[in-house]
């Protein structure tokens with residue numbers, strides 16, 4: 001849970017990411033704020049294209065060359081945006097591990113997995129190749145890779161998607177990082193494997209006091225794992241807060257929409273209502289609230305001014321209509 | 334494979350018989366053509382009696398025994414002639430392959446890592462020159478400038494003038510001179526290889542470096558490269574261990590082919606550099622309408638391509654783990 005006494009481990013403030021494209025630019029992240037404390041699991045949820053990957057890649061300085069990032073990303077007191085390459089390199093894979101959406105393509109096809117994991121170890125520690133290799137096997141065992149000793153020399157194409165994602169996790173945790181950024185770690189996997197990977201993350205988090213930034217477009221994977229939820233829309237936070245509040249008292253119309261489109265075990269007969277419309281393409285700045293064109297609560301003012309992120313109860317919400325209503329409704333009670 | 338082999342053999346035979354000239358004339362000489370006894374004897378001796386099919390059959394039967402006939406020109410068995418000249422050509426082709434292969438991969442990787450910078454443009458220009466300038470022109474210019482004018486490199490020929498070749502063991506002067514313990518000669522032979530190898534290998538280097546550059550730029554945006562960076566690997570290692578390791582796989586596919594090309598395309602280089610190899614043998618055979626000789630050279634070229642393709646498949650299987658398993 002957010003602990004107000006200790007400083008946050010990762011603090012992103014007013015992050016902007018722009019991609020230069022053929023005719024102009026895409027303003028993919030437009031002033032993102034995100035706070036992650038030690039040992040905390042912070043979920044970042046949003047539709048595809050909302051800027052989740054771009055903001056995390058910006059954090060580690062891994063954006064494509066046509067991108068530029070501005071704002072502030074502080075990790076344990078160090079500013080990462082614009083940090084010199086050696087500083088970034090020591091943090092990447094050292095204190096911050098990252099795993100990606102597609103374990104099929106995220107591993108090098110021509111190197112065996114032991115070698116790829118050992119490489120992560122050797123990059124950050126003074127160890128012999130042999131020590132790194134046995135550490136790699138240990139790591140495989142830690143992520144419950146079956147028959148790790150014998151299968152450590154496998155090549156990625158010999159493994160299933162779930163096993164590859166375990167390899168990715170082993171690699172990301174090779175140097176005992178403080179934080180793991182997991183960018184849609186289960187999106188490419190089928191449902192049962194998804195659950196296994198989430199279980200693994202949950203147990204790793206407990207055994208190593210690991211903070212996790214869990215990126216997903218599926219609110220469903222968040223419930224059992226996250227402490228806080230950050231809902232992103234069109235490159236900004238629409239709403240963020242403790243997981244309980246987000247699920248039980250959503251304040252932003254977009255969050256409400258996301259929840260309504262979620263199948264629920266306790267109410268299987270309920271009709272799912274997907275949100276109509278599509279997110280704005282960020283070639284030009286949206287006028288007013290970026291969600292207004294799809295919002296059923298929108299009033300005229302919503303199309304004119306972009307609402308700031310404001311505290312509503314335990315959450316932060318960027319909406320000028322709904323929280324007001326709930327506040328007045330509560331007030332009139 | 335056996336069919337391919339038969340195809341090559343047949344084509345080689347056809348080529349030699351399709352040349353619109355009477356081979357007899359070149360054996361006995363134009364003046365003797367009027368003398369029927371001499372002509373008949375020559376026909377008999379060179380197996381030129383009978384129909385073309387019969388000739389083909391004789392040719393096949395001899396071939397199986399490794400007999401390519403007797404060269405009209407040198408009066409020695411063609412197999413002997415070819416084997417005698419093979420080391421010279423191999424020495425040249427291997428050297429060119431090393432120059433082109435190492436240079437091409439290095440240049441391509443360098444250009445890719447400096448994409449769109451000055452160094453990239455320069456190295457691409459250099460590659461383009463290599464693959465577009467004609468070999469004979471490069472060869473002559475190099476000899477003129479670097480040998481005749483500046484004297485930086487030795488002139489044509491496998492050996493310095495008036496030098497005895499090393500004792501014949503393998504036929505490779507570089508190896509034989511080492512076996513003799515003659516290091517001076519070894520250095521001289523190696524040094525004499527530099528210019529012709531570069532001339533021959535430059536085109537290949539150009540081809541290869543463009544391929545490597547394109548492949549690397551393709552790979553640079555792959556997910557596994559991002560993973561490598563996310564590990565904290567230095568950019569130099571990302572390039573070498575991850576990008577290049579994947580990017581050079583497609584270059585293997587042209588490696589074997591290029592070697593065969595180098596072997597057979599050495600005609601011009603060998604002529605310019607007075608290299609007594611199979612290339613110059615081909616030229617001499619063609620000039621004298623020496624059918625067995627021409628046959629032998631075409632067969633050699635076909636075989637080289639066939640073996641090179643085979644070697645490519647094997648190499649690829651060794652290098653690519655996905656194929657290794659299958």
Ligand SMILES: Nc1ncnc2c1ncn2[C@@H]1O[C@H](COP(=O)(O)OP(=O)(O)O)[C@@H](O)[C@H]1O
Pocket residue numbers: 019020021026028046047048049050051052053054055064066282
């Ligand atoms: N290299 C790039 N060049 C141009 N646009 C990009 C690039 N990478 C991402 N984008 C754009 O940035 C936006 C956010 O992308 P991304 O962060 O990948 O979204 P998410 O991870 O939330 O699905 C998208 O509109 C995408 O098209």
Ligand SMILES: [Mg+2]
Pocket residue numbers: 052053054183184
């Ligand atoms: Mg993404």
